[in-house]
Amino acid sequence: MATYKAPIREINFVLSDVLKVSSLSESIPAFEDATPDILLGAVDEAAKLIEDKIAPLNASGDAQGCEVVNGEVKVPDGFAEAYKLYSEAGWMSLCNSTDYEGQGLPYTLAKVVEEMLCSANIAFSLYPGLTTGCFEAINANGSEEIKNTYLPKLSTGEWSGTMCITEAHAGTDIGAAKTKATDNGDGSYSIEGGKIFITSGDHTMADNIVHFVLARLEGSPPGVKGLSTFVVPKYLVNADGSLGERNKFSIPAIEHKMGINGSCTCQIQFEGAKGWLVGAPNTGVQNMFVMMNLARIMVGYQGLGQCELATQNAIAYAIDRKQGTAFNGKPEIIEHPDVRRMLLTMKATTEGARVLAYETAMYVDISHHHPDAAVREEAQDWVDLNTPLVKAYCTDSAVDLASMAIQTYGGHGFITEHGVEQIARDSKILCLYEGTNGIQAMDLVRRKLMMHDGRLAQRFFSAVRSELNADAPLGWITHPLGRAVDELEATTKFLIESFKSSPEVAGFGAVDFQRAFALTYLGYNWLRMVKASAEHADAGFRESKLATAEFFVSRMLPHVHTLLATVQAPVDKQMSLDAANF
Numbered sequence: 001m002a003t004y005k006a007p008i009r010e011i012n013f014v015l016s017d018v019l020k021v022s023s024l025s026e027s028i029p030a031f032e033d034a035t036p037d038i039l040l041g042a043v044d045e046a047a048k049l050i051e052d053k054i055a056p057l058n059a060s061g062d063a064q065g066c067e068v069v070n071g072e073v074k075v076p077d078g079f080a081e082a083y084k085l086y087s088e089a090g091w092m093s094l095c096n097s098t099d100y101e102g103q104g105l106p107y108t109l110a111k112v113v114e115e116m117l118c119s120a121n122i123a124f125s126l127y128p129g130l131t132t133g134c135f136e137a138i139n140a141n142g143s144e145e146i147k148n149t150y151l152p153k154l155s156t157g158e159w160s161g162t163m164c165i166t167e168a169h170a171g172t173d174i175g176a177a178k179t180k181a182t183d184n185g186d187g188s189y190s191i192e193g194g195k196i197f198i199t200s201g202d203h204t205m206a207d208n209i210v211h212f213v214l215a216r217l218e219g220s221p222p223g224v225k226g227l228s229t230f231v232v233p234k235y236l237v238n239a240d241g242s243l244g245e246r247n248k249f250s251i252p253a254i255e256h257k258m259g260i261n262g263s264c265t266c267q268i269q270f271e272g273a274k275g276w277l278v279g280a281p282n283t284g285v286q287n288m289f290v291m292m293n294l295a296r297i298m299v300g301y302q303g304l305g306q307c308e309l310a311t312q313n314a315i316a317y318a319i320d321r322k323q324g325t326a327f328n329g330k331p332e333i334i335e336h337p338d339v340r341r342m343l344l345t346m347k348a349t350t351e352g353a354r355v356l357a358y359e360t361a362m363y364v365d366i367s368h369h370h371p372d373a374a375v376r377e378e379a380q381d382w383v384d385l386n387t388p389l390v391k392a393y394c395t396d397s398a399v400d401l402a403s404m405a406i407q408t409y410g411g412h413g414f415i416t417e418h419g420v421e422q423i424a425r426d427s428k429i430l431c432l433y434e435g436t437n438g439i440q441a442m443d444l445v446r447r448k449l450m451m452h453d454g455r456l457a458q459r460f461f462s463a464v465r466s467e468l469n470a471d472a473p474l475g476w477i478t479h480p481l482g483r484a485v486d487e488l489e490a491t492t493k494f495l496i497e498s499f500k501s502s503p504e505v506a507g508f509g510a511v512d513f514q515r516a517f518a519l520t521y522l523g524y525n526w527l528r529m530v531k532a533s534a535e536h537a538d539a540g541f542r543e544s545k546l547a548t549a550e551f552f553v554s555r556m557l558p559h560v561h562t563l564l565a566t567v568q569a570p571v572d573k574q575m576s577l578d579a580a581n582f
Contacts, residue, residue, distance in 0.1 A: 193269075519563075
């Protein structure tokens, strides 16, 4: 089966040498004690638990899956014990507010731990992941009473959480939601309706499950403007904080899926369940997006975790596997040029994407906690810009790299014994939930490029050019990267203008543009990694970084030009084609 070893050296390199994580403790008073030694020590400790207790459940959880027994979901063997170990060790509360049983540590640390967890067992990771998302949504929008009731237990993992948005008839069109909420006259509401695809929707690993539900108040406007959010617990909470009777909803079925089989994906039917309003009436979409924006980053980390899992298993197999004779006379398949091409693609993607994901997490910390308002504003611009890139690029790459891992294994990759086919099955959902990657592309083109008169993208162009102008004899990377940035900026201007008059052109090219943007960002990351590794004490590490960077520049960065050329191609004939003639 696929095995996992936390890439501690790579993690330390990105945090300490490339991104200078020390800046968080140096510039943010709330993180004064979160020095690099503390953060990296925590990463080491989390890695031990994840490698020893959670990674071994990945294959067995996939094979066993979940089932409904007596109206409740039974998770795979070992998951409940692992959840208890993980939550009681405090890993779910790392970045939560100390006001609610959290540890007040940087979000960046929590995301690094999440990457490792997602590599080790992505299905398991969804239970704490959705709980954290529910915590964030209630913390941002709930009343003090609701926060005091739910957040401490969510923080410790004693209670878990979900997000209940999707309905069978509506899908991505959340404005078509029909779940309704009726005022009971006592501060509570009666929730009726059905939701589907509810991740972690039911289990018995936690004492209670807190559902964050999107529903429509009676008399509210149609569409997205008439939606509100409610907290709907599995068990009602008494005034003294103890648990009361079970709420009125059922689990008609769980979904039988292509992958992430250890994660229970439920249908939920609310049958007059009691819920409590979170935030103002008819602000549900805004409230949900607090959760969804951070959830999109979370899903990007799931993709990064699967990229790492695919990459390290493919490399290990290629080093050990002997088959045929390469041009250099050696029998190991890693000596074959095409295998090296695949492995270097995987390395260049995974290591470059890790910088993108970690940097985005650091910007989240800065945007929330930096004492200077101008610095917070700039950091939030980066978070807004990077979120669709992290979500889409890391998850698309997970699927691509899973396929390359299978290809590296050959026929052995297609059977379940080695476990790499599970990576492919587990990864595909990442491109779909929390907004498909096509929606991420439209978010980038239609919203993020337009915000603040194009300020977000301009910050990126300026940052890259500043790095290009820094003193370093690296023309082999700075010159191609400079050309990519220039072309990306020109295409950005084209999209901003074309969306006003020809939105179908922009929409048709959005996915290609998003990928071109991500590849250019990876070029920026590889430039920084080359500089940071130049003085590394390990000569082998320096050699690997340089060879991988050269591969990226010569074999992957040139794709930017082809992708951007397609963005501006006419689409009149394609869009005017009658649907019946497809």
